[in-house]
Amino acid sequence: MTSASSSSQDDVLSKVRASLDRRYKRERRFRLYGAASAILGLAFVAILFASIFSNGYTAFWQTHVQLDIYFDPDIIDPDGQRDPQALSGANYTKLVRNAMAELFPGVSGRRDRRALNGLVSSGAAYELRRMVLEDPAVVGSKRTLWLAADDEVDMLMKGYIDRNVPQSSRRIKDNQIGWIDELVGQDRVRQQFNRGFFTSGDSREPELAGIGGATKGSMYMLIVTFLLSFPLGIAAAVYLEEFAPRNRWVDLIEVNINNLAAVPSIVFGLLGLAVFINFFGLPRSAPVVGGLVLTLMTLPTIIIASRAAITAVPPSVREAALGVGASHMQMVFHHVVPLAMPGMLTGAIIGMARALGESAPLLMIGMIAFIVEVPGTPFDPATALPVQVYLWADSPERAFVERTSAAIMVLLAFLLVMNAAAIWLRKKFERRW
Amino acid sequence: MAVEAVRQDITEELGRTDNKVDLPSMSELASYVADQDTESGSEADSPTVGDYTAADPVMTVRDCNVFYGDTHALIDVNLDIGRNEVVALIGPSGCGKSTFIRCLNRMNDTIDIARVTGDLRLYGDDINARKTDVVLLRARVGMVFQKPNPFPKSVYENVAYGPRLHGLASNRAELDEIVQTSLERAGLWDEVKDRLEEPGTGLSGGQQQRLCIARTIAVSPEVILMDEPCSALDPIATARIEDLIDELSQNYAIAIVTHSMQQAARVSQRTAYFHLGRVIEVDTTDKVFTNPGHKLTEDYVTGRFG
Numbered sequence: 048m049t050s051a052s053s054s055s056q057d058d059v060l061s062k063v064r065a066s067l068d069r070r071y072k073r074e075r076r077f078r079l080y081g082a083a084s085a086i087l088g089l090a091f092v093a094i095l096f097a098s099i100f101s102n103g104y105t106a107f108w109q110t111h112v113q114l115d116i117y118f119d120p121d122i123i124d125p126d127g128q129r130d131p132q133a134l135s136g137a138n139y140t141k142l143v144r145n146a147m148a149e150l151f152p153g154v155s156g157r158r159d160r161r162a163l164n165g166l167v168s169s170g171a172a173y174e175l176r177r178m179v180l181e182d183p184a185v186v187g188s189k190r191t192l193w194l195a196a197d198d199e200v201d202m203l204m205k206g207y208i209d210r211n212v213p214q215s216s217r218r219i220k221d222n223q224i225g226w227i228d229e230l231v232g233q234d235r236v237r238q239q240f241n242r243g244f245f246t247s248g249d250s251r252e253p254e255l256a257g258i259g260g261a262t263k264g265s266m267y268m269l270i271v272t273f274l275l276s277f278p279l280g281i282a283a284a285v286y287l288e289e290f291a292p293r294n295r296w297v298d299l300i301e302v303n304i305n306n307l308a309a310v311p312s313i314v315f316g317l318l319g320l321a322v323f324i325n326f327f328g329l330p331r332s333a334p335v336v337g338g339l340v341l342t343l344m345t346l347p348t349i350i351i352a353s354r355a356a357i358t359a360v361p362p363s364v365r366e367a368a369l370g371v372g373a374s375h376m377q378m379v380f381h382h383v384v385p386l387a388m389p390g391m392l393t394g395a396i397i398g399m400a401r402a403l404g405e406s407a408p409l410l411m412i413g414m415i416a417f418i419v420e421v422p423g424t425p426f427d428p429a430t431a432l433p434v435q436v437y438l439w440a441d442s443p444e445r446a447f448v449e450r451t452s453a454a455i456m457v458l459l460a461f462l463l464v465m466n467a468a469a470i471w472l473r474k475k476f477e478r479r480w
Numbered sequence: 481m482a483v484e485a486v487r488q489d490i491t492e493e494l495g496r497t498d499n500k501v502d503l504p505s506m507s508e509l510a511s512y513v514a515d516q517d518t519e520s521g522s523e524a525d526s527p528t529v530g531d532y533t534a535a536d537p538v539m540t541v542r543d544c545n546v547f548y549g550d551t552h553a554l555i556d557v558n559l560d561i562g563r564n565e566v567v568a569l570i571g572p573s574g575c576g577k578s579t580f581i582r583c584l585n586r587m588n589d590t591i592d593i594a595r596v597t598g599d600l601r602l603y604g605d606d607i608n609a610r611k612t613d614v615v616l617l618r619a620r621v622g623m624v625f626q627k628p629n630p631f632p633k634s635v636y637e638n639v640a641y642g643p644r645l646h647g648l649a650s651n652r653a654e655l656d657e658i659v660q661t662s663l664e665r666a667g668l669w670d671e672v673k674d675r676l677e678e679p680g681t682g683l684s685g686g687q688q689q690r691l692c693i694a695r696t697i698a699v700s701p702e703v704i705l706m707d708e709p710c711s712a713l714d715p716i717a718t719a720r721i722e723d724l725i726d727e728l729s730q731n732y733a734i735a736i737v738t739h740s741m742q743q744a745a746r747v748s749q750r751t752a753y754f755h756l757g758r759v760i761e762v763d764t765t766d767k768v769f770t771n772p773g774h775k776l777t778e779d780y781v782t783g784r785f786g
């Protein structure tokens with residue numbers, strides 16, 4: 048009796064052991080697959096980041112040339128009235144030219160002189176004008192200044208231009224290279240942090256182009272989108288989940304919200320063009336219209352995420368609230384919404400991150416225009432970061448390549464910050480129940 | 481009784497606990513039905529054995545039927561709850577005890593598929609009427625749920641929530657007072673007085689249940705419904721809750737669901753025995769436990785069933 052039962056016991060044990068072995072193997076295999084796919088994903092992200100970073104990090108520095116500028120009163124202010132009108136209209140390029148001629152007295156002939164002057168960015172003149180308008184006292188003095196070099200010089204200094212290539216197939220010529228080498232020999236060339244890249248708007252000259260305008264445009268757009276889509280989305284989700292009667296109309300609305308989430312974003316752009324611009328007469332290329340269009344695009348995402356968050360609130364909490372005599376409304380706003388808030392916020396931020404990276408619908412409403420001014424209000428024309436990336440990626444100048452990558456880096460940094468915020472918010476508000 | 485009906489009943493009862501249990505064969509069922517029919521021959525004619533009325537009723541329930549979709553969960557239930565009285569509701573799992581007490585404060589409203597019919601009254605006010613204010617009703621009829629369900633807020637907030645909703649305290653000191661006395665009466669004060677700001681969900685299961693009791697008595701309801709309030713408690717905490725029930729019954733009417741016969745005997749004056757959605761027997765607790773009038777009740781209280 049005992050031996051029989053113990054032998055059957057052994058039998059069971061050996062069966063369990065045999066199956067255990069198999070189960071553990073399966074588990075290990077599964078873990079391996081999981082780890083492999085995670086590593087693969089990470090590897091792609093790493094490659095992407097590495098390639099963008101290696102292409103783009105140089106854009107944060109800009110080559111400058113040291114020149115001894117004589118603020119010649121005869122050129123700037125021949126009347127000697129210090130009239131701001133006259134000061135701002137003066138020919139500052141001439142000051143730069145004179146300084147260059149002083150450095151290279153041997154250069155003569157129109158062609159060569161122009162090539163020489165081409166080494167300094169046309170933005171240098173604006174810089175000088177800014178200085179004079181800020182402080183008219185500089186007129187008549189001689190200053191040693193670091194002025195931005197032309198983008199081709201910048202490229203040469205950063206090593207993107209091969210000197211061994213025949214002269215005809217590069218835009219910077221041998222004599223120019225000779226002058227630059229001479230300047231380098233005199234310690235008159237150096238790399239400076241490129242502040243303008245973050246503050247200025249777009250430009251045809253790569254060394255003057257910046258993402259300031261696009262960043263501000265994107266920011267205005269996101270603010271409009273958030274202010275509209277977050278309250279609307281949450282209100283819609285709360286209403287649909289908690290207050291709407293269950294009938295065919297509500298079902299229809301639900302189905303359509305889910306469909307909207309899957310509509311290609313360019314369609315929203317077309318809708319925005321037809322409704323906001325053509326019908327309501329809002330300005331073209333304005334971030335406010337972009338924000339409205341992105342609101343349409345983000346709303347379904349926020350509604351769906353919020354509804355999921357609301358349904359995830361356990362019914363026991365609802366019953367508890369109703370049980371002590373809370374009205375339906377109090378139950379919803381005292382308990383359900385606060386508990387669902389982390390999920391709603393996460394949904395909203397993910398929706399916003401998608402909106403930030405969106406470019407297709409913005410093309411339809413004219414935010415692809417070439418805009419130099421940094422927008423001052425959401426109603427001024429502007430571009431957005433992804434659109435700026437697209438515009439620069441399309442430009443032929445070599446210097447725009449690094450700027451494209453740098454703009455992508457800034458865009459990615461924004462996205463990272465937003466996703467980190469989502470995680471942080473979730474952690475902060477997360478509660479156990 | 482049809483074989484199908486019994487099969488249905490069994491399915492429901494099994495469905496609650498374990499879906500994987502095989503159903504008995506049809507022939508087994510047939511013999512069971514034959515038994516049931518003879519046993520409960522009187523059931524259909526005189527639905528409830530004993531006296532379901534109370535001398536001084538606070539709540540009266542007549543011909544109450546509850547349906548969950550097609551499931552008929554309560555069948556023609558009649559029962560009174562008297563002033564200063566504790567009524568114990570006993571019966572096997574799935575017989576409809578929770579369903580019954582959830583009718584008394586309209587908690588079944590929250591279940592979409594639930595439908596309640598019958599004449600339910602609190603001091604003569606129709607509970608089930610469309611125009612009845614459920615918020616007021618639930619303030620008057622408090623409930624302790626079967627599973628502890630504290631809010632994911634601090635211990636203090638858990639208890640203070642109800643009084644604050646109904647404006648029972650005019651200032652912070654009064655509110656503190658209500659919170660403290662409620663926690664004391666629920667026998668939890670000593671354990672939580674130093675951690676009032678910690679989340680209520682961080683307490684142990686038994687502490688959570690007492691917190692829920694404190695939350696319920698904090699709004700001073702007229703009737704208190706308790707669904708197995710002691711199922712997660714140790715004997716000491718149970719004894720404390722039973723003392724509380726004794727004390728509360730001086731002022732309130734109480735209905736308590738319990739699976740412990742001893743507890744029912746200790747705390748209640750009257751006992752109702754539920755079986756498959758019907759009230760089989762209602763009588764003084766003494767009578768139900770010592771001299772039950774129905775075969776099913778006898779089987780249950782002597783431990784031969786359920």
Ligand SMILES: Nc1ncnc2c1ncn2[C@@H]1O[C@H](COP(=O)(O)OP(=O)(O)OP(=O)(O)O)[C@@H](O)[C@H]1O
Nearest residue numbers: 492496548553572573574575576577578579580591
């Ligand atoms: N939300 C619901 N939806 C559908 N059927 C339900 C629901 N709640 C309860 N029922 C059914 O109603 C019947 C009675 O359930 P109830 O919860 O009242 O039993 P109980 O007597 O409280 O059991 P226990 O002692 O296990 O708590 C059961 O058959 C159950 O399956």
Ligand SMILES: [Mg+2]
Nearest residue numbers: 577578626707
């Ligand atoms: Mg129950």
